Amino acid sequence: MRITRIRLRDYRGVREREVQLLPTGVTVIAGPNEVGKSSLAEALDVLFDYYDTSTSKDVKAVQPVGRDVGAEIEADIECGAYRFTYAKRFHRGRQTILTLSTPTAETLVGREAHDRVQEILAEAMDVDLWKALRVQQGRGIDQPPLDGMASLAGALDRAAGEGASALGDAGERELTLLERAREEYLRYWTPTGREGAALKERAAALTAARGGVEHLERELGSAEQDALRSAELDALIAGQRRLAAAAGEEAARLSAALRSVEDLTGEVERLRLAVDVARGELSIAEERRQERGRLCTALERAEHRVKELAESGAGLAPQMEAAEACVDARSRARETAEADRQAGRRLVDERRRDLETLRALTDLGALRERRRRAAEALDRAAAAQERLAAATVDEAALERIRELHHSVEAKSAALAAQLPTLEIRAEALASLEVDSAARDFAPGESARWSVDRLLTLAVPGLIEIRIDPGAELEELAAEVSAKRQELARRCGEVGVDGLAGAEEAFEARRETEIALAQAHSEASRQLSGAEIAELDAQIAEASACLPASGAALPADAAAGQALVAEAEALCAQSEAALKAADAALADAEAAQRSAREVLLEHDAAQAGAEHEAQETGDALEEARRALPDDALDLAVHDGRIRVEAAVAAHQQALARLGAAQPDRVRAQTEAAAQAASAATRALRESEDERRDVQARLDVRGGEGLFESLASARSLLEHAERAAADLSAAADAARLLHTTLEACREEAQRAYAGPLRQKIVEMGRVVFGHSFDVDLADDLSVARRTLHGERLPFEQLSVGAREQLSLIARLACALLVSPDGGVPLLLDDTLGYSDDQRVSAMHEVVRLAGERCQVVILTCHPDRYRAIAGAALIDLG
Secondary structure, rough: EEEEEEEEEEEEEEEEEEEOOOOEEEEEOOOOOOOOOOHHHHHHHHHHOOOOOOOOHHHHOOOOOOOOOOEEEEEEEEEOEEEEEEEEEEEOOOEEEEEEEEEOEEEHHHHHHHHHHHHHHHOOOOOOHHHHHEEEEOOOOOOOOOOOOHHHHHHHHHHHHOOOOOOOOOOOHHHHHHHHHHHHHHHOOOOOEEEEEHHHHHHHHHHHHHHHHHOOOOOHHHHHHHHHHHHHHHHHHHHHHHHHHHHHHHHHEEEEEEEHHHHHHHHHHHHHHHHHHHHHHHHHHHEEEHHHHHHHHHHHHHHHHHHHHHHHHHHHHHHHHHHHHHHHHHHHHHHHHHHHHHHHHHHHHHHHHHHHHHHHHHHHHHHHHHHHHHHHHHHHHHHHHHHHHHHOOOOHHHHHHHHHHHHHHHHHHHHHOOOOEEEEEEOEEEEEOOOOEEEEEOOOEEEEEEEEOOEEEEEEEEEEEOOOOOHHHHHHHHHHHHHHHHHHHHHHHHHOOHHHHHHHHHHHHHHHHHHHHHHHHHHHHHHHHOOOOHHHHHHHHHHHHHHOOOOOOOOHHHHHHHHHHHHHHHHHHHHHHHHHHHHHHHHHHHHHHHHHHHHHHHHHHHHHHHHHHHHHHHHHHHHHHHHOOHHHHHHHOOOOHHHHHOOOOOOOOHHOOOOOOOOHHHHHHHHHHHHHHHHHHHHHHHHHHHHHHHHHHHHOOOOOHHHHHHHHHHHHHHHHHHHHHHHHHHHHHHHHHHHHHHHHHHHHHHHHHHHHOOOOOOHHHHHOOOOOOOOOOOOOEEEEEEEEEEEEEEOOOOHHHHHHHHHHHHHHHHHHHHHOOEEEEEEEEOOOOHHHHHHHHHHHHHHHOOOOOOOOOEHHHHHHOOOOOEEEOOOO
C-alpha cells in the first residue's frame, strides 16, 4: 500500500492541512510541537478503523475543542491493483465517500464504502504488519511484534527457498507428526520441561503408597512402645501417690503456723495506728496552744498600729483644703482661655468663608466662560454640518470624475492621433456644402476638419466627395463621445462643470470637515464629557451656593488668604493659652488627687487597724471562753503521756513479731504448697498418660496392623512398577519431541535467515563490519554482536536499542516491498541517537526508501536533512 495524499480539516487543533507524499522514497514532515504532525498518522487509523457514526472515545477526541464542527479526513491510496480516494466526516454532517479509479471506476458511500475499503485492505495488504512497523511518538526503542505476520512469513518463505520455512513446506504428514509428538510430550511434561500432571499424579500415588507403608510400620512400633510404657506408668503412679500425701500433710502444718504469724502482724499494725492517733491528738493540742500565743501577739501589734495612725493623721485635712482652693482658681483661668479660643475659631471660620466665597465667584466666572465657548463651538459645528450636508463632491465622486476626465483625455488623444485631417483652402470666392450645410469661402480662406465620422463635401451641381475614417475610428470616436457624456452626467449629478470644479468643491468639503472637527474638538474640550444642560445646572448650583448678604469680600485671593493667616495666628495663640491653662489645671487636679489619695489611704489604714484589733481581741476572747489557758496546758501534758505509752506497747509487739520469724514461715509455707501442687500435678499427668496409652492399645488391638502392613507393601510394589512404566514412556516422548524440535529449530533458522541477513546488511552501515545479530523464535532481535562482544538486546544502551528497532522495521519493509509492501510511518524517532549514528541511519533510511514508502514526522528537521533524495514538507 502507498499513501500519496492526506488532507485533514477541523481535526483536533488543525483547521485545514493537506500533504503530498512520495509513493516511493522518503518524505520528511517537519514542524513545531502541536502543529498536527502526529495527527496525520493518527488520522489514518481513525479513517480506516471507525464508521463515521462511531461514538468511540478515540473518535470523540479528534473533534476540535469549543467548536461544533465535524472532523474531516481524506486520503489518496494505492493498494495492490486498487487506486482510490477515501474520505470521512465525523461528529457533524457525517459521511463516508469511496471513489475507486482502478481497476474499475466506482463510487460508494456510507457503511458500504467502509466495508469495501476493509475488503481491499484485507485482500491487498497486511494491516497487522503495517501497524506493527509504525513508530509512535515516545515508542521508538520498542521492537516490532513480527511473529505471525502473514505477509512477512510469505516473503521469508520465498527468500529462504524450498524446504526451509519451519516445516511450512514439509507437507501435512510431517506437520501432523510434529503436532502429535508435541501432544504426546505434553501428556507427561509442561511446555517449560517440568513434570506434567500425569507424572505428578503417578509420583504422588507412589509417594502415598510409600507413606502408607511407613505409617503402618510406625504405628506397629508405636504400639509396642505403648505396652512397655503402660507397665512403667503403673509403678510410677504408686510412688507419686505416696509423695503427694506427704507433701499435703506438711503444707497443712505450715499453713497453721503462718496464720499465727499473720495474727501477730495484725496486732503490730493496730498498735502502730494507736501511736499515730496519740501523736495526732498531741499535735492538735500543741497547735492550739501556739495559735493562742499568736493571737495575743497580734492583738498587741494592732493596738499599737491604731495609736500610731491616729497621731499621723492630724495634719492631712489642711493640705486637702489648700489643694481644692488651687483647683478652683485654675479652673476659672481655664474657662477664660476656652472663651478666647472659641472667639478665635469663629474669626478663622469667617475669614475662610469669605475666601471660599471669593473662590466660588471666580470658579463661577470660569464656568460661564466655558459654557459660552462651548456654545459657540457647537454653533460652528452645526453650521459646518449644514455645509457638509450640502456638499455633493466626496472623495469617491472626485475620484470617479478624475478617472473619467483622464479617460476622456487619453482616448481623445488616441483618437486625434489616428484621425485623418481634411484641410480646404479657397483660391477664389467659392461655396461648399459640408454634410449638407452651406459654407462660403472668401479668397485665401482655409478650414480644417478632423474626420471622425463619414464626412460629405459637395459643390452643388458639380461634385460630391465622401470621406470615411473607417469603422474602427468611428467606434473609437463613439467611445470618446460616450465617455464625455458620462463625464458630463457625473459632473451634473454633483453640480460641477468639470474636473476643476469638482476639485474645488472637494477642497471646500475638506475645509468644512476640518472646521467641523475643530469645532467638535473645541466643544469637547470645553464640555469635558458633559452637556450644555449640565453646565447650566452647574452654573445654577454654584450661583445658588453664593451667600445672599452683601458683606465686603477681600480684594483678591491673596488678600483673603492673608486675612485667614492672621485669624489663624490669633487662634493659635488662644490655643496655646488654653493648653497652658489645661496643663496648670491638670497639675492642680493631680495635687488634689494625690492629697485625697493620701487622706483616703490614711483613713483606710486606720479603719483597717481598728478593725484588725477588734477582730483579734474578739477571737482571743472566744478562744479563752472555749478553753482557758490552764486547761490548754493540761491537754498538752496529757497528750505527751499517752504518746509515750502507745510507743512502748508498739515496740513490745514488734519484738514478739521478730521472734516469730514471719519471712521464714511464709517462705516455708509457699514452698510446701508448691511441692504439694507439683506432686498432685505429676500424679494427674501420669494417670492421664496411662489412660491415653491404654486407649491406644485398646484401639490398635482391633485394627489388625500386621494384615494392613502386608497389604500396603503389596500396593507399593504395584505402584513402583506403574511409575517405572510411565517414566519410560515419558522419557521416550521427551526424546522424540526434543529431536523433532531440534529439526524444526534448524528449519526456523533457515526461515528467519533472510530477515537476519537483511538486518545485518543494513546494520553494518551503522555499526561496522563486526556487527551481527541473533533472532529469537518470534523474529525479534535477541542478541547483538559487535567487536566480538555478544550482548542481549535488553542490556544495550537506549540509543542502540532504538537504532536496532528501526533497522528491523526497515528490513521487514524491504522484504515485503515486492508484494506491494506497507508504508512505514516513523513519528519522533532517533531521539536517543548521537550525531554519528544519526548520519549513518540516514543512509539506511535512504536505502529503504529506494523500494519502500517512508514517512518521517519530526519537530527537528535538521536531523533528517542529510537523507539524499528526501522530500521535506515544512508545516511551520
